[in-house]
Amino acid sequence: MQAQTATPTAAADKPTVRLSKSQAGTGGSVTVTGAGWRPKAILMVLICGRSTPSRGVPGGTDSCANAEGRAVTADDKGAFRRELPVAEPPVSCPCVVHVSTITGPKAEADAAFQVAGHSVEPLPREAAGGHLSLLTDSRLEGSSGLLTWFGAPPARELVLTVGNVGTSPVRNPVFQVGTSHGVFAPRWEEQQWRGTIQPGREARITLPVTLAAGAHGDYTVSLEHGGKVLTEQPWNVGRPWGVTLFWLMLCLVVPAALFRIGMAGVERVRPGREAPERRRRRPRMPGLPGWVSGPAASTAAHAQPRTPSPSRTRSALPWFTPDTDPGATRPTGLSSAQEDPST
Template sequence: MSRKAGARAVRPGVRLLVAVMACALALLAPAAGEAVADEAKPTVTLSLQEAAQGTEITVNGAGWRAKTLVMLLLCGQNMIGGTNSCANADGAAVAVADGGHFTARLAVVAPPKPCPCVVNVTSVNGDQSTVAVPLKVAGHPVAELPAESGSARLAMLTGVRLKGEDGVLTWFGAPPGRKFTVTVGNLGSAPVKDPVFQLGTAHGVFAPTWEEARWKGTIAPGGKAEIALDVALPAGAHGDYTVSLKYGDTVVATQPWGVDRPYGVLLFWGLLLVVIPTALFRVGMAVVDRVRPRAGAPAAGRHRGARTPADPRPTGRRGGPTAPPETPTAVLPWFTPEAPAAPAAPEPEPRTSAPSEKSPTTRGHLWKPNGG
């Protein structure tokens, strides 16, 4: 085995490990369409920006949850103080179509409070989203907004859930992450601007670990908003966790979170324990093959034409040892193919005491005279 053979033996294991990691990076990624859908917010547009009392305006909505009911109200003072500043008796309700759109007609009446006025659209069921659009009511008095006073008090309404999924990197030990979403309402008389919450994560029966998380936005008195905060666990975390949301000293919401074991890490170490010993063994065999002397090669430092006392072979004309005679290999008779029998040699004629005329003598042929 040569060094190249040892290197070739290492490459299949390394290629397998790289292929597993490459496939892991491409699998189970969240769809882009779902991410866009999660970030989409409902919108409301009015057919008129200013309308007189006793007329009607067209209200169009888009991006709302399908098959839900929305309530439309005309309110004064930017709906500060809740629905007490709205014309509740002249409101309208409409169902949202499958595509998230709706169209409704709303009567323009004098709200109980002076303007600035808004058209407030709230989802009665579903995600309970709220959108307020300004509207000028002709002939209705306008007054300054009241100073922000009173106390703010947030309370959890509904919609507690964890958004997101684990990806392939989480399967290999990356920190799992989610978006903790909850719909809260301001039950106080003052708006809440950029509230600071505390997110706590607890593993099993242990006490939660709290971290501050700020939400950007303003929640008006009597209003509500969907809070979305990022929460993450340490790398390699698995098991049963509990995520809690606390505002001030009050725990607003809790949500369980089950995290799968990162089996990709076990697969990685298993492949590593197989590939590394195999590679070391192959490299060691290649080194031994390079260091070990070849069979039949002359020893280092020995003169080519010299004979050693231990070499009994005769030398040739040029001083080099002659090759030993080849020893015929014995062949078993029962394995040799049958050969045709050789013809028998003719038996010699018996000799007589007197040489015949036809047989020569030791001194040559007998001389005979002419005619005799």
Template structure:
């Protein structure tokens, strides 16, 4: 029996010696998170601006996009207290862990500073790890004068789109919250942060202060205006938080501004057709027109006279050959009846003479008798 006890003790000692180096690696990657909650840890707790630290996380949802930011004032002011330009993005693995190296920069607010990891997609989740930025000023945290402990009992988006939104005007809604005070102090003029996010992008937070007081154990109706950029469309998410607590997230499906599409259709279809029509009218006015009843050209007039004289000469010759004789009355000369106008002969356009110089027709003599 004593032999078995000694063998067991030796095995326990060997295991302790084997696990000793892993436990002595320091608090850099100590597991301080409770089971099921996201957590982040840093490779070192202090670094100067320009250096870099390695951030490790676990307990996050698999395949989730996160943002890593260095923030001042323990990030109580939201992203306004963070160095957003030097932030980094990382996606968690299948086991909910990640590892990312980020640069250390001085945040816009004084320390105490933290490295904050926040989800970009899906349900909101965040975790902080303390970081001392060497050379950055340190000031006490601002005092929370609002007091109370607010929670949202009901939330909805009020409002509807109008004709101007159909043509691309900014969409506007009201985030209506029914807030209850679960604390023992009054919440006077509480400050909320309202953010809108589109797709995988992080929300842009805007601070809004509600004027009023929520007594302990009471509830109040609070309205916070929300506005999107001009021409926004697609699926948005509106979130509101008080302090570090996200109170609510409401989906917002924004339709396509079909009026803008109709406008561009008119520009590219109707306007070119109108320009083409105006051009045709201008061409029709500039084009020379053939005047009706205009005097014939001198050449055409002389040709017509020559043909008429030739036809009359032939008619007179035919009347003389038939023996017709018209005795003129004394003191009066009878003019021959005008011959019917015969169709003009075809003009072959001989080059060596004109209609005025056509050869004369010999006079026909009557039958001898």
């Protein structure tokens, strides 16, 4: 059986997918090969229903056999080869083998495939009217502030320019904004843009994007309208180091405060401690220098007689001898002859 070649969803220079067979039953397998992908890109290979290579997968991955999907990594040249088990998708055929990137810039390609024994129903006709298409590359604008460094929710604005390629105006379009972390599925949120885009006109769309508090790491912001993904933007969110610093300081301050409180309690209950305000100033011993104090000096002061010594009654002048000291007192009852030994 001749191998089937994928019809890329965009221009001819986009990635391509080839199948080893165009039909297989449940329980079988099909070999999927690809080329033109981003080197080292991580890809997801799925069998999806109610899809064609020209229209892509309008229902998203909800119409695919996700449990039997396989992941593969492209080589240095952007090529890959993967064996895919055949399983029935949750919706009817026509079916495709859908290959898309998991991380990084958005890229996808489809190849027609028939699941033997699975029901086939005609696709619903596309409703006529307005249709939005991305005209320029989208971007995330904004920056993180001081509160984000302490764990506040990171916020950005998704800015893009879309054009109405349909035949009728598009009024107040509702977009699906999704945020995904790593390889996890995006979480979608509806946001309505107020305004009218006439056929053949373009408009600049600005939509707010907010993550959860404390979020950090590699995120991907996706924008979907009318069942098709318009753009995807990577977002590298820095770690809130302020929270780490806060907990580190808390682990240092709290033990120090508890230690100070404990030491104050120990000082209060320690026995034999006398309050400083209750201490009495002990009297100094008279006639002793001011640095002599204490119980020994006090006891010595009481033991000494309080009568002045004879030397204290004499003059302390150095040029007088004890005999010629005018301040010396003579003993009573002695004559001048007795006083002078030489007479």
